[in-house]
Amino acid sequence: MPAGYDPSQFPAFAVTVDIVILTMSEGLLQVLLVRRGGAPYAGMWAIPGGFKRPAETLDEAAKRELSEETSVDAASLLTQFGAYGDPERDPRMNVVTVAYLAVLRDVGAVVAGTDAAEAALVPVSDVLDEKIELAFDHLRIVRDAIERVRIELEVSGIATAFVGTTFTMAELRSVYEAIWGVEFDAANFRRSIFATDGWVVPTGRRARPGSAGGRPAELYKAGWAWCHGGPIHRTQRPEERK
């Protein structure tokens, strides 16, 4: 135990929970941001969050903040992915924040539930490219969230969390393509999805084709194979692997 430090007089911190809420909209990965009212960083965009209460767990705090901010009770996915405690991250005081990743499928209800002037869905790429500046260290938090969702997509196959309860192959494929920034051959993608069966279940129904026409796509719903080992794997291109 080093000199000049008395652990019985432990330092006090404020603990907050911040949530990176992701969803797919218009073929893009989007994140929900709120505009800050008061100081510091007044008027700037930030990810939603709030103080943890003494009587609740971190997970409960995240769930509470999520429903308070989006009026959505349960996200398709709500996982903790990091904690941030740099001394200067909040100019007011010493704040340690625990960051959660939430994935929503129903976009309409989200924006409707919040004050439109105060909350908005923006493309994740705009945040990562710093076209939109975020308060605090929220840029770093969003960056980490994206990295996490990329891994999660491969190891646990959360792709179905982004789409509706029924979806087409093209919709599911666009999730992978948007998050990983790659392109898949539609035929091969389909084959891979069906290779591990239980992932998607055919509903028998069909989607109406878009205005451009095209053969109507079959509709599927998420299967029971949520856990471990996603159906699609990132393979590094031969050039990449040297």
Next chain:
Amino acid sequence: MPAGYDPSQFPAFAVTVDIVILTMSEGLLQVLLVRRGGAPYAGMWAIPGGFKRPAETLDEAAKRELSEETSVDAASLLTQFGAYGDPERDPRMNVVTVAYLAVLRDVGAVVAGTDAAEAALVPVSDVLDEKIELAFDHLRIVRDAIERVRIELEVSGIATAFVGTTFTMAELRSVYEAIWGVEFDAANFRRSIFATDGWVVPTGRRARPGSAGGRPAELYKAGWAWCHGGPIHRTQRPEERK
């Protein structure tokens, strides 16, 4: 903002950093535990940790605790993997802890650096099977750490963090086998490692065979391909996937 809650009067928490220190020893995955001196849980085993100081970041706190507890300056790997803030996790007060995973390669120095009566390396399996009871919610933390290292092994290939600066194929293979609980064919494993080259670099030297004899193994060192996409993948057995 809900009624009856004033965020300006934010609740104060103690913030600690706990470290799950893993290493390979005698072919087993082992975790470093310390015996608690004072209350609560006096005399029980726990993972090392301590209070975060106001002027340091979480990563700095983890690094400091690591060197204080093990007299090892830099671990091969030190990553944060979770935060735990259940209200009742510490009977004394409201403590939020941020958990780190550390991987050490040099075992001898570790145990020598700490008081042998107070610290010990124990097989992870003994902890997971609850043969050794841990203080606080440290069992859950260790469980999460193991799950994390399993994933990390696949997506970022941290296997070389467990072995020495030079190692044989058998040593590297035993890391995967111990962590994933599987067995690999030595020949196939070797082939997979070399498939993505840059992972291991031959040194030209050879290891002395064990007392049981056997052909001397070639010695390798870790390559530069630390990032993204490990060389070995977990393939679910055909029975598992359906």
Next chain:
DNA sequence: TACAGTATTGGTCATAGTGACAAGAACCAA
């Protein structure tokens, strides 16, 4: 020295998975 034992290294073979691509099916719009 000869021999059995052991672990590493190198190879073959069959099979599953993947990328590239072609062709058919089902819709829209003109």
Next chain:
DNA sequence: TTGGTTCTTGTCACTATGACCAATACTGTA
């Protein structure tokens, strides 16, 4: 009806992987 679009089905080549065998290079013992 014709052309355009999208989804679906199928084929072919190639790569990755699991199972297996044999050669190699040591140790220890008779």
